[in-house]
Each structure stands twice: as C-alpha cells, then as structure tokens.
Amino acid sequence: MENDDKVVPDLRRRGLGTRLVRRCVDVARRLGVQILHAHIHDSNLASRRFFEKLGFIETAHGYMSTYGEWRESGSEYALAISENNKLT
C-alpha cells in the first residue's frame, strides 16, 4: 500500500503520521484489505512506538529483505482491519 511513510522532522509529534495511517486504513478497508503490515528496523524506535500506539502487533522478528536485499534486523507488525478492530 505504501513504502515509507515520512513526516518531515519539524512537523513530527503533531499527529500527522497518525492521520496518514488512519486514512490508509479507511481506504484499505473500503478496498476489502483484511490485514495491514509494517516492516520496521530494530533501530527505529520512534516507528515501533508509533505503530504500536496505532494498534499494530509485532508478529515476527528477524532479518528483513527489502527489494530482494538482506537488511538489518527488524520486525514485522500487523494490524487486522475489521469493524471490531479499529484504530484508537
């Protein structure tokens, strides 16, 4: 659905990232998507906290492959989309 969500540094911690992901969830739900995934490097603590607050759950941990290349250690997070599992 998206590759690398980014909020410019000066505008972070103002809720923009949350609004972006919520909009993505709304669109995905309308398209019939059931689960959203996020791949997060271990070093990206801000992103881990961000997705956790949005309700994403860590489902796997290991070395991630991006564009066919092995990268640093990270985790896969997932959010099940349904009327009973909305973002808070």
Ligand SMILES: CC(C)(COP(=O)(O)OP(=O)(O)OC[C@H]1O[C@@H](n2cnc3c(N)ncnc32)[C@H](O)[C@@H]1OP(=O)(O)O)[C@@H](O)C(=O)NCCC(=O)NCCS
């Ligand atoms: C991750 C990112 C998109 C968050 O965007 P944002 O607009 O700052 O996020 P929000 O303001 O909606 O933050 C929502 C919550 O996420 C968590 N969070 C966000 N940034 C955080 C940080 N630096 N440290 C700890 N928690 C953080 C907090 O719980 C925050 O709620 P709070 O401000 O009430 O405490 C932004 O930091 C970013 O662009 N990072 C660089 C790119 C990146 O890593 N993208 C994700 C790749 S997987």
